[in-house]
């Protein structure tokens with residue numbers, strides 16, 4: 431995968447990525463950046479046309495992503511709140527790490543402690559006279575990084591047992607599973623390769639909801655589409671999937687679907 435060039439539309443830069451995909455795909459990332467991926471054989475002019483014909487969609491998706499990101503950042507401060515495995519935790523920032531050390535989040539008691547480097551909260555300008563970045567935003571970014579890393583850790587600890595429990599029960603096997611931050615879905619399953627991708631955002635939700643998404647994606651190895659057969663399989667292997675779906679749909683910020 432490499433970026434060939436970019437297309438500007440309404441003042442927004444759309445990166446063009448040549449990829450082994452079947453068709454042209456447009457994607458708005460969590461941070462509002464836009465990427466279009468296309469097979470090598472599709473000429474740039476055709477990609478441009480595709481992007482331009484979706485300019486309204488881009489504008490809407492971008493403002494949604496940016497609003498979401500802002501709402502998320504708002505809570506990411508000392509005294510703010512975040513969710514982990516369905517539990518809402520107050521955030522406490524402690525500047526106790528050596529300079530330049532990456533931030534690290536840990537659950538301690540009923541709070542989420544975010545350890546940051548001692549120099550991270552400084553508002554000084556550096557000797558070159560470069561003004562310090564907005565300290566609030568800098569802290570939000572550090573907390574965001576630490577929380578994301580903690581969520582990955584939590585999922586990496588939880589998921590193996592979930593796969594081990596349901597795979598033999600369902601008679602399927604995921605060739606691989608990986609975590610990714612996604613904006614529009616909780617998970618996906620490549621039926622051809624057997625690879626399952628799960629959204630790191632799931633770690634904000636109760637274990638039952640995470641489990642439901644895992645079973646959902648495993649079900650796709652038996653039935654690719656969301657048809658009657660698929661729902662019958664869900665009823666059989668994870669009867670509480672409707673409650674889990676309701677919980678996930680009610681997520682305060684993103685509303686991805688599996």
Ligand SMILES: [Zn+2]
Pocket residue numbers: 646650656688
């Ligand atoms: Zn599905």
